[in-house]
Amino acid sequence: MIETIEQYLERCRGLVEGAIEGNLPPSDAAPSVIHEAMRYAVLAGGKRIRPILAIAACEALGADATPLLRSFAALELIHTYSLVHDDLPALDNDDLRRGRKTTHVVFGEAIGILTGDALLTEAFSWLARPAGDVEPASQLRALLEVAQAVDSRGMIGGQVADLEAERALDGSAQRAELAARLDFIHRNKTGRLLTASVLLGGILAGASESSLELLSRYGRAVGLAFQIVDDLLDTEESAETLGKTAGKDVAQGKLTFPALYGLAEARREADRLLAEAVALADMIGGPGNYLAEIARYICHRRS
Amino acid sequence: MIETIEQYLERCRGLVEGAIEGNLPPSDAAPSVIHEAMRYAVLAGGKRIRPILAIAACEALGADATPLLRSFAALELIHTYSLVHDDLPALDNDDLRRGRKTTHVVFGEAIGILTGDALLTEAFSWLARPAGDVEPASQLRALLEVAQAVDSRGMIGGQVADLEAERALDGSAQRAELAARLDFIHRNKTGRLLTASVLLGGILAGASESSLELLSRYGRAVGLAFQIVDDLLDTEESAETLGKTAGKDVAQGKLTFPALYGLAEARREADRLLAEAVALADMIGGPGNYLAEIARYICHRRS
Numbered sequence: 001m002i003e004t005i006e007q008y009l010e011r012c013r014g015l016v017e018g019a020i021e022g023n024l025p026p027s028d029a030a031p032s033v034i035h036e037a038m039r040y041a042v043l044a045g046g047k048r049i050r051p052i053l054a055i056a057a058c059e060a061l062g063a064d065a066t067p068l069l070r071s072f073a074a075l076e077l078i079h080t081y082s083l084v085h086d087d088l089p090a091l092d093n094d095d096l097r098r099g100r101k102t103t104h105v106v107f108g109e110a111i112g113i114l115t116g117d118a119l120l121t122e123a124f125s126w127l128a129r130p131a132g133d134v135e136p137a138s139q140l141r142a143l144l145e146v147a148q149a150v151d152s153r154g155m156i157g158g159q160v161a162d163l164e165a166e167r168a169l170d171g172s173a174q175r176a177e178l179a180a181r182l183d184f185i186h187r188n189k190t191g192r193l194l195t196a197s198v199l200l201g202g203i204l205a206g207a208s209e210s211s212l213e214l215l216s217r218y219g220r221a222v223g224l225a226f227q228i229v230d231d232l233l234d235t236e237e238s239a240e241t242l243g244k245t246a247g248k249d250v251a252q253g254k255l256t257f258p259a260l261y262g263l264a265e266a267r268r269e270a271d272r273l274l275a276e277a278v279a280l281a282d283m284i285g286g287p288g289n290y291l292a293e294i295a296r297y298i299c300h301r302r303s
Numbered sequence: 304m305i306e307t308i309e310q311y312l313e314r315c316r317g318l319v320e321g322a323i324e325g326n327l328p329p330s331d332a333a334p335s336v337i338h339e340a341m342r343y344a345v346l347a348g349g350k351r352i353r354p355i356l357a358i359a360a361c362e363a364l365g366a367d368a369t370p371l372l373r374s375f376a377a378l379e380l381i382h383t384y385s386l387v388h389d390d391l392p393a394l395d396n397d398d399l400r401r402g403r404k405t406t407h408v409v410f411g412e413a414i415g416i417l418t419g420d421a422l423l424t425e426a427f428s429w430l431a432r433p434a435g436d437v438e439p440a441s442q443l444r445a446l447l448e449v450a451q452a453v454d455s456r457g458m459i460g461g462q463v464a465d466l467e468a469e470r471a472l473d474g475s476a477q478r479a480e481l482a483a484r485l486d487f488i489h490r491n492k493t494g495r496l497l498t499a500s501v502l503l504g505g506i507l508a509g510a511s512e513s514s515l516e517l518l519s520r521y522g523r524a525v526g527l528a529f530q531i532v533d534d535l536l537d538t539e540e541s542a543e544t545l546g547k548t549a550g551k552d553v554a555q556g557k558l559t560f561p562a563l564y565g566l567a568e569a570r571r572e573a574d575r576l577l578a579e580a581v582a583l584a585d586m587i588g589g590p591g592n593y594l595a596e597i598a599r600y601i602c603h604r605r606s
Contacts (some may be wrong), residue, residue: 110466118455160336167578
């Protein structure tokens with residue numbers, strides 16, 4: 001391969017940030033406070049892993065991602081909206097995110113709520129706008145795939161289940177019930193949008209149904225691995241490295257994979273999912289296919 | 304005409320409620336609390352004026368609204384999401400809406416926030432799903448029209464400006480500045496979604512560009528009249544009639560049309576806009592065109 005995975009991720013991150021920066025309303029558009037807040041929330045760094053998965057899926061199928069970057073960047077708006085709302089006092093009540101004050105801490109709670117709303121709305125605008133020479137029917141299908149991934153039975157449903165699972169480790173619930181709950185949370189809260197990201201890249205690239213099926217399975221494996229590694233990092237790492245309040249899940253008695261199965265088993269499961277994702281990535285094939293490398297990066301990352 | 308306007312509105316309301324009821328996830332879908340909350344918020348009565356405007360625009364152009372009802376009902380999800388979030392403690396802090404406890408009062412603030420998010424997301428799903436034999440390109444265009452109407456420069460922008468305008472009547476701002484602000488709030492907070500509702504009906508009905516231009520002008524006139532009448536009702540009516548805390552705008556020193564121009568001038572402006580809307584409705588023509596009657600209903604309503 002021409003680039004190392006680090007170079008590839010760095011280059012993609014630049015493309016995604018350019019698309020976000022270039023397509024968000026300018027800071028001085030009226031009313032300026034909401035546009036400043038949207039930029040503050042979304043241009044705060046971050047791995048941009050969702051749009052990068054879309055780019056990688058698109059390129060693995062031999063399509064050019066360049067005219068589709070705005071559509072792919074919409075995934076980052078959706079991810080950011082979910083973080084902005086999750087951080088609110090009524091939900092996780094987090095003051096710190098990616099080493100910076102959270103949006104509602106800087107702009108106030110009302111603007112925090114409306115900024116999340118605005119990012120979600122903007123995302124659907126970007127998904128509905130012209131995207132290269134993609135057929136309108138494919139674009140509608142891709143938009144619907146993303147919308148369903150983050151609806152009340154998808155990402156929002158996972159967030160609701162996560163809220164309900166707080167203090168679930170107090171001993172009153174049965175282990176089998178906890179395992180089922182945890183599976184629901186993982187599949188939905190993180191997994192669905194990650195899977196939809198891979199599918200968005202595939203659908204806009206004009207993938208066949210069989211390729212989409214492989215991409216979907218790859219997305220589910222990577223999505224679950226991503227969440228397990230996230231839980232592991234929260235357990236293992238210090239607040240300094242992560243830039244967010246680490247150990248918080250444990251302190252809150254939150255239901256996580258390591259809390260339920262232990263650290264060693266969690267690491268084993270992440271490795272098993274990685275092997276599955278790599279095998280699927282190889283079946284998708286294509287020159288310049290970074291899907292396997294991205295799965296490795298996700299499972300071995302330290303932050 | 305076969306039906307009186309009251310009969311027409313009642314029949315349309317029934318169609319819209321059927322589409323909402325039939326397309327929302329069932330209450331027992333997991334996690335059930337969010338689905339109960341979505342139904343609580345949206346199936347709480349209400350005039351359903353936005354989907355009805357879409358139906359009327361569609362029918363004025365001679366198209367059958369029946370296969371498009373889910374798309375039109377999406378407008379009510381968006382309207383309801385905006386109410387659920389506006390009612391939150393960090394925003395307007397309202398406990399009562401349509402004579403019932405607001406969603407966050409019944410389900411808690413976290414679920415209140417997520418219910419709004421879920422309704423907005425569900426709306427874009429409904430707009431992206433198959434709609435009769437509408438061309439995918441027209442459907443994408445209609446979805447984009449709605450998304451832009453409610454983004455940070457549209458409805459959310461109007462809400463932000465409205466928050467900023469609280470206590471603007473304390474005497475420090477110049478009259479011209481207040482008038483400009485009020486115009487921004489009215490055009491965006493209510494007007495944009497009402498205009499998009501009419502356009503959604505027109506675009507999905509396959510309207511010509513010249514018909515869409517007339518529908519857009521009709522929508523703007525009706526949207527502004529709707530907001531002025533809303534402000535007038537808040538000033539004039541008792542809490543009992545409205546089922547919400549009336550006189551609240553005045554108590555909060557909120558910037559409204561009657562507060563800035565007086566009751567008589569506000570009523571005159573509503574009548575002028577009504578005449579404009581009726582003239583435009585007549586130009587749109589078509590048998591069974593209820594657009595003029597709906598404009599009259601909006602301007603003469605007592606709640």
